[in-house]
Amino acid sequence: MADFFAISYNIALAIFGGTAPLIVTYLIKHKVTLLAPSWVLMIGVLISLISLWLITRRK
Numbered sequence: 001m002a003d004f005f006a007i008s009y010n011i012a013l014a015i016f017g018g019t020a021p022l023i024v025t026y027l028i029k030h031k032v033t034l035l036a037p038s039w040v041l042m043i044g045v046l047i048s049l050i051s052l053w054l055i056t057r058r059k
Contacts, residue, residue, distance in 0.1 A: 016044065 020040055027036035 024036045024040055027039070028034060033039075
């Protein structure tokens with residue numbers, strides 16, 4: 001059981017943690033805004049809150 005949690009954690013970390021610097025650097029470099037890191041963080045928080053809401057709704 002713990003293996004499944006470890007695999008899902010590592011895949012999520014590789015996808016979101018690995019691409020976040022690339023996305024933020026791209027947005028800043030192309031002068032979208034200097035607030036790009038906060039946008040990426042807010043999107044992550046929004047995804048987390050929606051996930052928590054869906055999980056608690058099932059019970």
